[in-house]
Amino acid sequence: MxxxxxxxxxxxxxxxxxxxxxxxxxxxxxxxxxxxxxxxxxxxxxxxxxxxxxxxxxxxxxxGLVNAHCHAAMSVFRGLADDLELMDWLANHIWPVEKKLSPHVVYTGSKLSCAEMARSGTTTFSDMYLYQRQVCEAVDEVGLRGLLSEGVIQSPTLTYDSMDEGWTLIRKLHQDYVAHPRIQTPIMAHAVYTTTPEVLQESYRLAMEFGSKWMIHAAESESETALCLDKYGKRPIEHLDSLGLLGPQTVLFHCVTVSDREIERIAESGTSVVHCPESNMKLGNGCAPVQKLLNAGVCVALGTDGPASNNDLNMFREMASAALMQKGFTGDPKALPAQDVLDMATLNGAKAMGLEKVGRLEPGxxxxxxxxxxxxxxxxxxxxxxxxxxxxxxxxxxxxxxxxxxxxxxHGAYPAFDKHELYAEICRVRQWILSNLKKSMKN
Ligand SMILES: [Zn+2]
Missing domain, CATH: 2.30.40.10 (Urease, subunit C, domain 1)
Incomplete structure (x- = not known):
């Protein structure tokens, strides 16, 4: 034996x-x-x-499922305001509080999200937000596997005043977690409209130096495409391509508004895509051409996006939404069959994240x-x-x-932490958010 x-x-x-x-x-x-x-x-x-x-x-x-794109700490905003235009939602409900966020609130929200993901079968997730050191601490404590990144966004931000400061922060986090068995810190740039081409290229160089993945929100909405065309004369994927930023290390979140030519370029370059169907629907952005991307040979993974635009981090619901949405929008009941969706949430997720030994139950x-x-x-x-x-x-x-x-x-228990303590802390965070919103309304 x-x-x-x-x-x-x-x-x-x-x-x-x-x-x-x-x-x-x-x-x-x-x-x-x-x-x-x-x-x-x-x-x-x-x-x-x-x-x-x-x-x-x-x-x-x-x-275990791989949630290939989220903003875990935004669970503290879950249900705060729904059914609004994106700019109204951001400017009047999220930004007034987000600009006052503390490391402690990010830690608490991330821990709540880790608890939710473990509860609903997610074992690995990829996260872009700020105060990422606190996200790493929450993930380490709860025990999930994470690809966790401080979002690269044109400075100043809440966590860095200049890009130099930002790069130093990102390098330090990388050094501190490089040997961690479950945590990686790849590079995630926010989007083409919140960064300059120079910042994008610098962030990509850093990812290549780390030997890590480089990820970015791309082609999420028609308004993003219009902005990019206006500023650079190119659509978002064309813009990234012209800067030399597509390739096997690149992962694009969303890809809702991609042309057939862009799909070809994504496939040719070996770039991966993360589909976030519920967020795309909730924000009224439309349906990503997932079946077309898969037919072209692209590795498409699945993600929930932030819990404020979903409103959960539940990959089982996301799988059902992905399958139903593709059939509903294309009018083809054969589009995105169940096995393909399960592959997206397991194998493809692991592949897109660069995790060779995750996503299958197999010896080794x-x-x-x-x-x-x-x-x-x-x-x-x-x-x-x-x-x-x-x-x-x-x-x-x-x-x-x-x-x-x-x-x-x-079976209801988290061996690594006291869930009742966490829930009590979340109630205190809720009070803090409500009082900050009241203050911002008075001003
Ligand atoms: Zn996102």
Whole structure:
């Protein structure tokens, strides 16, 4: 017999391996941070003994989801103001408070978002915001895997007065986390309309120096395209291309307003795209041509975007929205089938983020694993686990979330922190936000 730390028995194991194998009555052997073996229960139980056994025979066990784009700390603004024009929403509701944000509020909001993501099956997320050191602290504490970046935006910002200060801040954060097993600090530039071409190119050079990914919001709305055409005579993707910023290290968030020629260039250059369907719908920006991008061979991942424009960080809801939106907008029920959507939320997410050993349940991969309790009326009967994952599940079936071999959420409990303390702190942040909004209205 071989020895391992843990053995799981799973009712259904959705491996997401090369053959997209689904094993009914499966066994998974885990040791340290890694998956040692996956196969039929009969074989695994005859081959392995573990220090701990967990029975998930009433569950789907699958790879943890990858939320490839969000602004976690914005959970503190969730539900503060909805159903508004973007500029009205920003200028009258978000900016008055955002400009007073403290490191503590960013830490608290990020921690709440980590709790929400663990609760709903996300094990890895990519985040762009400010006070990113506090985001790193929250992620480290809760135990998720994160690609966490101080947004590059034309200075002055709340966290740096000049670009030189900004680059120093970003370099320092990178140095401090370069050896962390779960946290990476790639470079994320905000957008073409909040940076100059020089700042974009400098940020890209820094990403190449770090050997990290370079990410940016791009082609999110018609108004962004109009601004870019007006200022540079080029559409956003053409603009980035002309600056030499497309390539295998580049990840574009949104790509709603992309022409067929731009899709070709994204594909040719090996650039990845993150689709954020709910944010695009809520802000009235339209539907990204995801099926066209996939047909062209682009790696398309899935993200929730910030919780103030969604309003959650739930990747199960996002998967359903992605599938339904693509069919609704294209008029083609065959567009974006369930398996492709699940690939976007697992394999493609990991690939776009540059994480080679994440996104599959396969020997040698990281033990980033979730279990969904499927003994529930809305998930019966069971013909296809993938269909249920994408179309019927809502994320609240997740009963276990494991990252890098550590359990971060287990049947209502978070082993790493006191959830009641966190909720109490969030109530205090809410009071602080409301009193700041009142003050800004008086002025
Ligand atoms: Zn965003």
């Amino acid at each position: 071989l020895h391992c730390d843990r053995i799981f028995r799973a009712g259904y194991c959705v491996t997401q391996n090369k053959d997209r194998e689904i094993i009914e009555d499966a066994g998974i052997a885990l040791s340290g941070h890694d998956i040692m073996d996956v196969g039929p229960w009969k074989i695994i139980s005859a081959k392995w003994t573990g220090k701990e056994f967990r029975d998930f025979s009433h569950c789907i066990v699958m790879p 991969f990281k033990a980033d694993i979730i279990a969904l309790d499927v003994e529930a009326p809305h998930l019966m009967p069971m013909y296809s686990p993938v269909s249920h994952i994408v179309y019927a599940a809502n994320g609240m079936e997740v009963c276990l979330c494991m990252v890098d071999g550590n359990i971060v959420y287990d």
